[in-house]
Amino acid sequence: MGPISVIAKREVGSYFDSLIAYIIIVAFLGFTGFFTWLYGSDIFMRKQADLAAFFGVARWTLFFFIPAITMRQLAEEKKTGTIELLLTKAVSERQIILGKFLSCLAMVGLALLFTLPYYITVSQLGDVDHGAIISGYFGLLLMSAAYISIGLFASSITNNQIVAFLLALFISIFFQILFDVMGSSSSGFIAELLTTLSLSRHYDSIVRGVLDSKDIIYFVSLTLFWLLLAELNIKQRK
Amino acid sequence: MDIKIQQLSKSYGLQKAVDNISFEVKPGEILGFLGxxxxxxxxxxxxxxxxxxxxxxxxLIGGESVKAGDLKRHIGYLPEHNPLYLDMPVLDYLEFCAALQGMDKGTIPHRIREMVRQCGLDQEKHKFIRELSKGYRQRVGLAQAMIHDPEVLILDEPTTGLDPNQIVEIRELIKRLGKAKTVILSTHILPEVEATCDRILIINKGKIVADGSPELLRKQAQGQQVLRVKIEDGETNTIYQKLQGLPTVGMVDILDAAENRFEVQSVSDQSSNRAIFDLCVSNKWLLSEVIPFETKLEDIFRDLTMN
Known part of the structure; x- marks a missing residue:
């Protein structure tokens, strides 16, 4: 077992030991379930057998939940000093970051796995575009990866979990909505740049069932960018 | 693997934490780092x-620079405040550390059993680390440092928080392990270095101020022989004057006039034992106490680190 999986395994175990995992999963299912099936423009209002309502609400739910998952990752290690223990073992900074990234992604993946009954139910109700739903889930995972890396970065620059949480939300909100808003109120090159940076545009096109390499490259590079910053951050100890 | 430290310096802002120090530690040596x-x-x-x-x-460790970062596998490290994952059970934690050090999966359970036995964790091994007392946490810290059988052990204040029995046990453990490994341990408990270490290195303000075995340091600091004597049956002033009159005696202090206790300092490289004894015999005094006064490590330490 490589060090990355050793770290990821420990982190996932610690989420379950501390009940965070159960709370996150139950709350995620409660939120998305309520808005998908019971309230607002839910599936029955749309009169269409698709999961657009779910993908709409899951985007916002994960937006708030992911910083809650990532905030403790490095901030707590720095506060309790266990980061010193980790870094003096035979592992590199990159392996630590990747291990923690994978553990968070596994948590999100698990929460999404529990929404599979939604998919099964909807597919019983009518004719479902399976491709769109699969690419929707794929889009959710890509978006989560990007927000997890932002969360890890925020957690790497402070040893206070609350600061990490708020900072992650602050950075994420730009990608979630602000770049989009700013882009549509400006013009020319800046408008184009801001809309390209906006995460929601790329997410929406994937959820519509269009798997464009441009969108995938966007998510992957966004994720790598913040992970790299997080890695540089914990490398920097004078 | 030997450790070679060459002209090492480090400063935090304007303050020099480590100022151009060099020393070597050989395999099988336990170096006490004092300051x-x-x-x-x-x-x-x-x-x-x-x-x-x-x-x-x-x-350099074993001839290779630590800057490359791939020597970590050979080092066991117990950091100063012994940070641990409190939410993990002892056994899981040790397994985690062993796996991180890249140990072969088949050998891990055996190694964990051995460390649990050596560090006296048998009663506590199924508990969560947060449930352990400070002393047991310290043992877990030592166990994780040694789990992968490293050739170099760096222990930052390994016996803090342990009770006297545990301290003796841990010292024995370090001594036993130190026969085959290169060990550096830091402490501010002076009897500890005397009991455990082959060599002492005292640093102050980032500089090495003393380096050598405990005996050597004591000899260097001591200089003149100092005796504490108690002489009965005589009159204080007479005894004082006669002691002062001895050729080998440099200085006499009266410690306790009522009980006739004196501190006798000899001139350099001379011993006054015999002269004092002969003096008492010829005056028919009873020499009831002669205590050679050893310079304690505490005094050496204070001398070297106070300006």
Missing amino acids: PNGAGKTTTMKMITNYLEIEKGDI
Whole structure:
């Protein structure tokens, strides 16, 4: 077992030991379930057998939940000093970051796995575009990866979990909505740049069932960018 | 593997934490790293373990620089405040550390059993670390440092928080392990270095101020022989004058006039034992106490680190 999986395994175990995992999963299912099936423009209002309502609400739910998952990752290690223990073992900074990234992604993946009954139910109700739903889930995972890396970065620059949480939300909100808003109120090159940076545009096109390499490259590079910053951050100890 | 520290320097802002120090530690040697708070002990140890960046100079372990970062597998490290994952059970934690050090999966359970036995954790091994007392946490810290059987052990204050029995046990353990390994341990408990270490290195304000075996340091600091004597049956002033009159005696102090206790300091390289004895015999005094006064490590330490 490589060090990355050793770290990821420990982190996932610690989420379950501390009940965070159960709370996150139950709350995620409660939120998305309520808005998908019971309230607002839910599936029955749309009169269409698709999961657009779910993908709409899951985007916002994960937006708030992911910083809650990532905030403790490095901030707590720095506060309790266990980061010193980790870094003096035979592992590199990159392996630590990747291990923690994978553990968070596994948590999100698990929460999404529990929404599979939604998919099964909807597919019983009518004719479902399976491709769109699969690419929707794929889009959710890509978006989560990007927000997890932002969360890890925020957690790497402070040893206070609350600061990490708020900072992650602050950075994420730009990608979630602000770049989009700013882009549509400006013009020319800046408008184009801001809309390209906006995460929601790329997410929406994937959820519509269009798997464009441009969108995938966007998510992957966004994720790598913040992970790299997080890695540089914990490398920097004078 | 030997450790070679070459002209190592490190500063925090304007303050020099470690100032151009060089020393070597050979395999089988236990080096006691002494110094007042803030002397640079922990900083040096953190640089050896590659946790802190080396500013100037170099540290070679087994001939290779630690800067490359791939020597960590050979080092066992117990950091100063012994940080641990409190939410993990002892056994899981040790397994985690062993796996991180890249140990072969088949050998891990055996190694964990051995460390649990050596560190006396058998009663506590199924508990969560947060449930353990400070002493047991310290043992877990030692166990994780040694789990992968490293050739170099860096222990930052390994016996803090242990009760006297545990301290003796842990010292024995370090001594036993130290026969085959290269060990650096820092402490501010002076009897501990005397009991455990082959060699003492005292640093102050980032500089090495003493280096040698405990006996050597004591000899260097001692200089003249000092005896504490108690002489009965005589009159205090007479005894004082006669003692002062002896050719080998440099200085006499009256410690307790009512009980006739004196402190006799000989002139350099001379012993006054015989002269004092003969003096008492010829005056028919009873020499009831002669205590050679040893310079304690505490005094050496204070001399070297107070300005």
